[in-house]
Amino acid sequence: xxxxxxxxxxxxxxxxxxxxxxxxxxxxxxxxxxxxxxxxxxxxxxxxxxxxxxxxxxxxxxxxxxxxxxxxxxxxxxxxxxxxxxxxxxxxxxxxxxxxxxxxxxxxxxxxxxxxxxxxxxxxxxxxxxxxxxxxxxxxxxxxxxxxxxxxxxxxxxxxxxxxxxxxxxxxxxxxxxxxxxxxxxxxxxxxxxxxxxxxxxxxxxxxxxxxxxxxxxxxxxxxxxxxxxxxxxxxxxxxxxxxxxxxxxxxxxxxxxxxxxxxxxxxxxxxxxxxxxxxxxxxxxxxxxx
DNA sequence: CAGCCGTGGGG
DNA sequence: TCCCCAAGGCT
Numbered sequence: 001x002x003x004x005x006x007x008x009x010x011x012x013x014x015x016x017x018x019x020x021x022x023x024x025x026x027x028x029x030x031x032x033x034x035x036x037x038x039x040x041x042x043x044x045x046x047x048x049x050x051x052x053x054x055x056x057x058x059x060x061x062x063x064x065x066x067x068x069x070x071x072x073x074x075x076x077x078x079x080x081x082x083x084x085x086x087x088x089x090x091x092x093x094x095x096x097x098x099x100x101x102x103x104x105x106x107x108x109x110x111x112x113x114x115x116x117x118x119x120x121x122x123x124x125x126x127x128x129x130x131x132x133x134x135x136x137x138x139x140x141x142x143x144x145x146x147x148x149x150x151x152x153x154x155x156x157x158x159x160x161x162x163x164x165x166x167x168x169x170x171x172x173x174x175x176x177x178x179x180x181x182x183x184x185x186x187x188x189x190x191x192x193x194x195x196x197x198x199x200x201x202x203x204x205x206x207x208x209x210x211x212x213x214x215x216x217x218x219x220x221x222x223x224x225x226x227x228x229x230x231x232x233x234x235x236x237x238x239x240x241x242x243x244x245x246x247x248x249x250x251x252x253x254x255x256x257x258x259x260x261x262x263x264x265x266x267x268x269x270x271x272x273x274x275x276x277x278x279x280x281x282x283x284x285x286x287x288x289x290x291x
Numbered sequence: 292c293a294g295c296c297g298t299g300g301g302g
Numbered sequence: 303t304c305c306c307c308a309a310g311g312c313t
Binding site: 043044045047048080081082083084085086158159195196224226228231232233234236237240271275 | 292293294295296297298299300301302
């Protein structure tokens with residue numbers, strides 16, 4: 001394996017010249033802004049997050065501002081980012097921060113991890129990017145870069161392994177860990193991409209184990225492909241879009257028209273209610289959640 | 292822990 | 303066109 005210093009210098013130097021000018025990385029970005037960006041960016045491309053993040057920061061500049069709203073407003077202004085449960089959890093997160101942490105986003109990894117919607121990755125990212133903490137930030141980009149550069153494999157394993165964590169922590173510099181983390185992530189996002197990696201532009205090309213091995217294709221079974229058309233997820237999306245567009249309770253008939261299969265439609269609607277994304281009122285109308 | 296949870300753009 | 307997948311988390 002390559003000397004960590006060599007890796008650090010190559011990646012950090014590349015980042016110096018190629019980092020995107022993203023608003024949540026700006027000097028005036030708040031920990032709250034960083035947290036909101038991290039939740040929005042889960043499974044969602046940067047270009048789609050940007051306009052929604054700006055709107056949220058203007059509307060709810062602090063956790064307290066969001067905490068004062070109904071949860072349904074968070075879901076409404078989530079727009080079409082997808083996985084709307086994230087909006088619900090972010091709202092719950094804002095209330096927990098307001099009620100239990102004096103309105104300040106925690107800097108401690110374990111404290112962050114205990115908040116709704118914040119898992120291992122997001123806790124590390126916020127502690128690192130917002131507060132300069134020293135944590136291994138293991139997202140899909142970082143895992144892919146390490147899989148290739150160090151393990152000579154095209155893709156990392158399905159689930160994050162203990163070996164991956166050990167490697168990431170062993171590569172963590174004593175100083176500047178936060179910048180290192182965001183730099184590796186950026187490299188994975190812009191150069192060491194999943195499909196058509198731009199090895200010609202990669203600062204690690206000369207030391208990348210995967211490239212030096214001739215870029216062997218991923219061995220083993222292909223990853224699970226989930227069909228979306230006709231799925232409960234698509235149905236839920238249709239139903240929730242109706243509730244977001246309406247600024248009050250909608251009659252059930254307005255929901256019935258967006259999906260033909262009544263059995264599936266009822267199941268999806270029940271699911272939305274069970275998840276807290278929708279509320280059923282007494283008069284057989286539905287709306288975004290209040291609480 | 293494998294499956295579920297949205298959405299839209301690029302190859 | 304169709305398929306892949308994009309800063310995950312939760313059960």
